[in-house]
Amino acid sequence: MTTITTEPKSAPRKRLPRLRRALSREALFSSLIVLLGVAAVTLSGDLYWRQLLLIACLYLIAANGLNLLRAQAEQMSFGQGAVMGVAAYVTALATSVWNLPGAVAVLLGLLGGMLAGLLMALPALRVQGYYLGFVTMAAALALPHIYFLLKDQTKAVTGVNVPPSWIHDAVFGNVTWLTLGVVLCAIGSIYLVALVRSSRFGRRLKIAGVSPEAAATLGLRPGTLRLEAFAVSSLCASVAGVLYIGLIQYIAPGSFTLTLSILLFFIVIIGGPGTIAGPLAGVVLLYLVPDGLLSSLLDYRLLVYGLIAFIVMFFIPDGIVGGVRRLIRRMRPHVANSGVISLEPVIEGMPRVEVSASERPDRLLRVEGVTKSFGKVQALSGATLEIGTGTLHAIVGPNGSGKTTLLNAISGLIRPDSGTIEFAGRDVTRESATNRARAGLARTFQTPRVIPEFSVWENIDCGRTPEAHAPIADSLREVRAQWDTISASTLPHGQRRFLEVLRVLNQSPKLLALDEPAAGLSRSERQEFVRLLRIVIESTGATVLMVEHDLDLVWSAADVISVVDGGRVIAHGTPSELRHSPEIAHLFTGVTHVEG
Amino acid sequence: MSRLWNIRRVVTVIAVTGLLGATVGCSTGGGAATEEPSESGPIKIGVPIPVTGPVAATGDWARMGIEMAAEEINANGGINGREVELVVADTEGDPTKANTAMTRLVQQDQVDLVVGPITSDESLATMPILTQANIPSMNGSGSEITAENSPYSFAMLINAVDQAKAMVRFSTDRGTDDMALLNYTATQGKAAVRGWDEAFADAKLTPAGHEEFDAPASDLTPQLLKLKATDADTLLFFAQTGKDTGTLSVNMDQLGWDVPVIGSYGTTFAAQAIAIGGPETYQDFDSVFWPAFAACTVNDIRPEVADFIERFYSGFDASRTENAAVDYVAIYHDALIILAAGVEATGSTDGDVVAKWIEENGASEAESLPVVHQGFAMSASNHFLMDSDSLVLVNAGTEVGEKVFQRVDC
Amino acid sequence: MQELVILLVRGIGTGALFALVAVSLNLIYNASGVFNFAQGQFLILAGVAAFFWSPSTIADPMWWVVLILVVVVIAALAALQGALTLAPMRSSLDQHSWIITTIAASIILGAIMLLTIGPRSITVGDPFPTFPLVGTKAPGAYLALIVFLVLVLFLLRWYQRRMLSGLALNALSQDVDAARTAGVHTLRLQMLAFAIAGAITAVAGYFGASLISISESQALHYVIFGFTVAVVGGLGNNVGAVFAGLAFGVVLMSVSYFFGGDAELPATLLLIVAVLMLKPQGIFGRLHARRV
Secondary structure (H helix, E strand, O other): OOHHHOOOOOOOOOOOOOOOHHHHHHHHHHHHHHHHHHHHHHHHOOHHHHHHHHHHHHHHHHHHHHHHHHHHOOOOOOOHHHHHHHHHHHHHHHHHHOOOOHHHHHHHHHHHHHHHHHHHHHHHHOOOHHHHHHHHHHHHHHHHHHHHHOHHHHOOOOOEEOOOOHHHOEEEOOEEHHHHHHHHHHHHHHHHHHHHHHOHHHHHHHHHHHOHHHHHHOOOOHHHHHHHHHHHHHHHHHHHHHHHHHHHOEEOHHHOOHHHHHHHHHHHHHHOOOOOOHHHHHHHHHHHHHHHHOHHHHHHHHHHHHHHHHHHHHHOOOHHHHHHHHHHHHHOOOOOOOOOOOOHHHHHHOOOOOOOHHHOOOEEEEEEEEEEEEOOEEEEEEEEEEEEOOOEEEEEOOOOOOHHHHHHHHHOOOOOOEEEEEEOOEEOOOOOHHHHHHOOEEEOOOOOOOOOOOEHHHHHOOOOOOOOOOHHHHHHHHHHHHHOOOEHHHOOHHHHHHHHHHHHHOOOOOEEEEEOOOOOOOHHHHHHHHHHHHHHHHHHOOEEEEEOOOHHHHHHHOOEEEEEEOOEEEEEEOHHHHHOOHHHHOOOHHHHHOOO | OHHHHHHHHHHHHHHHHHHHHHHHHOOOOOOOOOOOOOOOOOEEEEEEEOOOOOOHHHHHHHHHHHHHHHHHHHHOOOEOOEOEEEEEEEOOOOHHHHHHHHHHHHHHOOOOEEEOOOOHHHHHHHHHHHHHHOOOEEEOOOOOOOOOOOOOEEEOOOOHHHHHHHHHHHHHHOOOOOEEEEEEOOHHHHHHHHHHHHHHHHOOOOOOEEEEEOOOOOOOHHHHHHHHOOOOOEEEEEOOOHHHHHHHHHHHHHHOOOOOEEEOHHHHOHHHHHHHHOHHHHOOEEEEEOOOOEEOOHHHOOHHHHHHHHHHHHHOOHHHHOOOOHHHHHHHHHHHHHHHHHHHHHOOOOHHHHHHHHHHHHHHHHHHOOOOOOOEOOOOOOOEOEOHHHOEEEEEEEEEEOOEEEEOOO | OHHHHHHHHHHHHHHHHHHHHHHHHHHHHHHHOOOOOOHHHHHHHHHHHHHHHOOOOOOOHHHHHHHHHHHHHHHHHHHHHHHHHHHHHHOOOOOOHHHHHHHHHHHHHHHHHHHHHOOOOEOOOOOOOOEEEOOEEEOHHHHHHHHHHHHHHHHHHHHHHHOHHHHHHHHHHHOHHHHHHOOOOHHHHHHHHHHHHHHHHHHHHHHOOOOOOEOHHHHHHHHHHHHHHHHHHOOOOHHHHHHHHHHHHHHHHHHHHHHOHHHHHHHHHHHHHHHHHHOOOOOOOOOOOOOO
């Protein structure tokens, strides 16, 4: 299959990422099952079971694509059956009606399917979740009717018969070219999932799906990533559709109904979304068992199908493979690292290169008279702020004073009603969050956007491709192997903050905007954290802006403090300047207790 | 947590019981191993029909007809002394599933003859398998079957194109030339449009109006409002279900549009139509129909028809026979009888041999066979069992005898 | 002009059925975040009950007795199905199992129907007398559905503002976790929501039995149309569901009239997708303030 060239464009070298070990094992295992299964029925000469298994392979290919879309990119689609249908239809028409050569027909089929898939994906730029699920479902529902509307072009009334061709000839024994092609594509699609899952591209898809804001502040374009995800999954569905014509040799509007889209969705979810072997398990349980093994049940087949789906979901909501994995984990006492990461090695590894003051402009960020209202609530009313390069700047203020809104306006997640924001000497007021991030503006969130299915390392390396000589790169390389074995889901809350900070540091930002970074950290972790920030500032010349509640930390660590209240910056200065400032004393009763 | 587990336990017990019940309840016919086709032992007849899915009800009618024929054949000593054995496979009304079902029948069950599937989509999707395996068959398609695309297969239903032409003919015979057309939008409905086009071109007429609807329709008012606005003096209505027929009648009455209607074969499913449209449904509403189940008086009903109807009602459970169109059951019965006759006459179950016999002798031999229908006209150029010339116009709301409709031309 | 009035009124009648399904879907969605895809099967079940047991006219008191029985039985069935659907969701693993369990429940209910009554086609006449409409007549079922829809809307509003369990249900729709910590019996309330939704669907199916096609294979079709209406109206918003439902019915009729019956479904769905592109949260959907 040629599908594995979907490596991100931005990758410096066209080299495929190494498969993660567990995934590689699972992919090999799944491929062997497919191979052995088809080989066994081919050898036995049972043409019925061969047909059944090959159709199962088609469903597997389409389901693998849907698995990427659903579990990796977190997009709802009930339309994969329709994409498959379009590809099949175009192939059939090209062969039998337009009388084009086979290779051209296949190419047109793939193109047609991809086009249909992308048409369906366009709404994903606007709508998400159930709404997107509906839009794709509408496409699947309307498609048979559209074939009939275009009945002169689609031959909807008669359907299209495709005559047998050389693909049905034997390569050796009773293995036909078609059998070979289907098996190769099925195995290819399994490895495609493993590859995407192991790649930075896959991790980007995930973060863009889970948290578009976080993706944007890493400089990624969530919309583009969604389209790419739809493209990959449509390619899978299209391959399945083209092969369908080879297998069934007939298509009519009734061949691809919503039922197929629903079956594919069932296969992914019941098999275990996000796993490599999941769709395979799903196909076996939901297609081969009811339609093959139990086909003589006739009237009871539907009941069995429903019961299988219901029971699996009832007992193992994360699907068969997810359940099996949990079972294995429970039986094998976990020897992997417990979920603690230490910043110490990273801090130690950072180069201490003092960036001379003359090399940097003294002002990195300027916020001028920014206002923002949500309905009747005036969140920002003319906030003005200046942040010098290489400083640790803290924003404090009571709850609801507009601190986070200010941070969102700076990082571009909300568009201010008025006012200007200047970053690194450039007016970025109209720029998207993505573009600001690419200009060097990074941020973290109050609730860390950590992906629990990923290892700690994968969570760090899910943004743009980091610069090879970034200051943090060397020290991260040191811990990579170890951190790749720690599941992020085992990390305590405070440590997830470290992780998020490291993720943005990996992007070599000029400004690091942190939203309440110390919340949930222990005393020693705070000290470790402040040290890290200091070293980052020293070695990279980056600037740190943090919104923080912990005044002890702010007073001891920050170079400059801005006090926000009522959507405006009401005071500004070094800790010592502000300590005795009367206008803010009433805002912070705790401040008076600060020592030093 | 404990409550959760209780629910789960209950579900398990129910589920396991259900699954066991399902497995035990239908342990027939499972696990058929691959066997060599044999010249002795029973003749296996594949019956690919929708047991589930949207057209399952019609599938069950077909199944009953085939079962009746098989029983008759076996009671009379089988085909050349060999018993016939039915192997049913579920097509779900879906071309892909029909394809695998047919593959199973042909490859795994090694059937000798096939009766089914019941729709044109499924028939066309499975035809290459039958042709390649050289198996003679009868399919329930109502359109698009030709001697070229189906060399060893014959279609049982009245060709939709022929029906449509007959509808126009019946209307012009009555002197009503301003016809409004209304058809449903799936395969047969669209084929009917082609028939109408040809018939209107031949008669040098143009339709007063033409509308379509997606079946099943819950309200045909938009289409009828359009057609009512034309100066049509007759409505030609091509439908597939009794529900659509009933809905049409109700909507026409409500809109106060009372032109006569000529309906397709599908409008004769009277029980369903009358349940919706009430007793007035078939007032001024005639339908294209098979001659065998149409009569002027009770004395005109042929004994084989009366006998078949009686055997049908006494042979099956009331829940299966209720609302069934017995004429439709009968055509599946006849299909198997004719196939069996072909096998018996030629001593072969090869598709080319049997098909050739049916093409050459089927129509004439049918008169002496225990078939129910009349007017068989298959030939080397026509792979539809029935001829459109034999069609008659009936009033499906008036029964001369049980399930035999009143002919209009008496 | 007369034609347009007819299309409008009949469109609203058709739409009322979809609006009722959408309102019942919303009710469950608000209480539990679940779209009950099995809901369509309850609609069909009510139709089946009407076919077997109900007299042909509402003048017969038995008709009302059967109605009550149908509503009670289906509400109980819906509550049971709700409990089964929600049980696996209480584990923290995956919150999307309901998509499968509800569709699977629909398949199972359909299969049981198929096994018990056989695959026969069932049709039921309209038990309501027709009503006059600009010189023509229109089916009484339309009027009955419209009246019932209005009634449901007001009763639900009253219930959710005045009754304790209604208030609690309302609280659930705001924040399930907060309601749970406040000591609300969430599961019991969610089952109640399933039951009420089941009852609404049952009445809709019983009233509209002459309009729907009573076949288990059509169940998903109706629930998808109900889902469509709920999505366009804005998930969880009943006023939106009613507005979108009625509009949906009118659009279906108008497309058939102006563009032909074969364009009905594709054109209507295209229009809906276009609406969603302009209003990604549905017509009456609230744009939730993003919690960053």
